[in-house]
Amino acid sequence: MTAGAEEQGGLTSLARGLSAPKGFVDASLAAPVPGTIRLLGGIPAPEALPVGAIGQAAERLWRDPDASVASLQYVPARGSAELCDWIAKREGVDPSRIVVTNGGMHGLALAVLTVVERGATVAVDDPVFPGFPWALEMVTTRTLPVPVVADGFDVEHLARRLATGTRIAAAYTVPDFHNPAQVSLSAPKRQALIELAERYGFYVIVDDPYRELRFGGRGQGVEVFHRSDRAIHVNTFTKTLGSGWRVGWLVLPEHLVDPVIRLRNRLDVHTSSVTQAIIERLLTEDAQLFDRIVRGATALYQERAGVLIDALNEQLPGAFDIVAPEGGLFLWPRLTDDAVDPAALSRRAAAHGVLYQPGEYFAADPRQRSSDRHLRLSYSDRTPEELREAVRRLALAF
Structure with missing residues (x-):
């Protein structure tokens, strides 16, 4: 083929109009340098997932002939x-x-x-x-x-x-x-x-x-x-x-x-x-399981959010305005020094082996630059040791 489907008129206006992934997606899918610590996605901690319970539930399903056959139907x-x-x-x-x-x-x-x-x-x-x-x-x-x-x-x-x-x-x-x-x-x-x-x-x-x-x-x-x-x-x-x-x-x-x-x-x-x-x-089958999963996860995320905030305050004192989260998976610190170029900082951080989502990726109105001076740091699926090391690398980027 010498021409793409769009050139041949083979795409609908909807398909042609969808924007190409950029920024947020590119950062998440980037091939980082070896050993890079990724603070990118809102991903549950592996330790918080009920892997064993899931396996047991699946096994019980497949051992039940009627239920297993029913699960393969509409x-x-x-x-x-x-x-x-x-x-x-x-x-x-x-x-x-x-x-x-x-x-x-x-x-x-x-x-x-x-x-x-x-x-x-x-x-x-x-x-x-x-x-x-x-x-x-x-x-x-x-x-x-x-x-x-x-x-x-x-x-x-x-x-x-x-x-x-x-x-x-x-x-x-x-x-x-x-x-x-x-x-x-x-x-x-x-x-x-x-x-x-x-x-x-x-x-x-x-x-x-x-x-x-x-x-x-x-x-x-x-x-x-x-x-x-x-x-x-x-x-x-x-x-x-x-x-x-x-x-x-x-x-x-x-x-x-x-x-x-x-x-x-x-x-x-x-x-x-x-x-x-x-x-x-x-x-x-276990009416309390979901609540136990949630309690375990929130305790883990509270610890990791605290570790990340403490590391930022210790290794980069005064570099960010930080509000401690009450839940969730993200920290949204704001750069305090207007002389720091957020885009350049992100590139240097990647070179030092830490990836995060720059605030500019989240702007609903590109003409407004209020998000640019923020970093979105995801702490959920990183260990405390990884979070401390990520901040050490971010400090080197500064």
């Missing part, structure tokens, strides 16, 4: 009844409102395709998790960046824009232990955001994969989202049971359940019945 598009029941109990909603998905990104894509018209405007966190704009590209590239401040998504900023005539189809935010900004949306702002959605007729897409990983402070609640017919709540087992499962869920208003199911019937039909069956056994 299941309802909404998900297996037993897994939906477990999730619904955890969320405090009726099981009929649960749709099991192929991970969190699939949930975001289903939400976008269901409630965002082509070419519509969507309000997004700024800084923003880069995966959401990718999902949004399937229908629109028009976004309204909303600053993320100390108590989360700036609802008052959005309210001012709406009051002056701006109209949006949806608003997207990560309410708990924000990726990347690590903050959580306060309870009053959660209520205010829902009230805006109900007043102006847009949907709130709530991306909540880190909620279980709290090791400090108080939870701000999810009930306000679940009570509204304008909120789509997206969650996943990625951060608790492992990213390879690709199993998540949506908590939907009742009127959106059928449209979402009709949509997925034209896409993937249903989430793997085998993986649903294993997770279902894992979670239901």
Whole structure:
């Protein structure tokens, strides 16, 4: 072949319009120098994953002839009844409102395709998790960046824009232990955001994969989202049971359940019945297991966040403004010295054998440079020794 499919006119406008991976993806997939310490992804610590329990649950499944054969068949598009029941109990909603998905990104894509018209405007966190704009590209590239401040998504900023005539189809935010900004949306702002959605007729897409990983402070609640017919709540087992499962869920208003199911019937039909069956056994045969997994993980992440902060303060005193996280997997320190070039620092750090995500990758509005002076450091899957060594190398980069 001498010409690409695009040159031959073989691609749809959608396929042609999708942006090429850059920055955030490139850094995660880069081939680093040998011995590089990667502080890149929101990846659960291997020690926190219930590998033995998963193996036992799978073994019990395959030893049960009826259950094993059933797991190789189709299941309802909404998900297996037993897994939906477990999730619904955890969320405090009726099981009929649960749709099991192929991970969190699939949930975001289903939400976008269901409630965002082509070419519509969507309000997004700024800084923003880069995966959401990718999902949004399937229908629109028009976004309204909303600053993320100390108590989360700036609802008052959005309210001012709406009051002056701006109209949006949806608003997207990560309410708990924000990726990347690590903050959580306060309870009053959660209520205010829902009230805006109900007043102006847009949907709130709530991306909540880190909620279980709290090791400090108080939870701000999810009930306000679940009570509204304008909120789509997206969650996943990625951060608790492992990213390879690709199993998540949506908590939907009742009127959106059928449209979402009709949509997925034209896409993937249903989430793997085998993986649903294993997770279902894992979670239901020992009613306390999931809570033990979460407690073990949060203790581990609290320790690692503390080690990282202490190392930064000891080896780079005054170099960063740091707010200790109350949960989640990320630290979002800000460079204090304006003379330090963040891009050059990132390159030098990579040369010294430590990789992280520069803040510029998370800017919802490239014209605004507020994220540039931040670093997103992931501490979850690195040992305390690795974290101390990573900071030593970062100090050399300075």
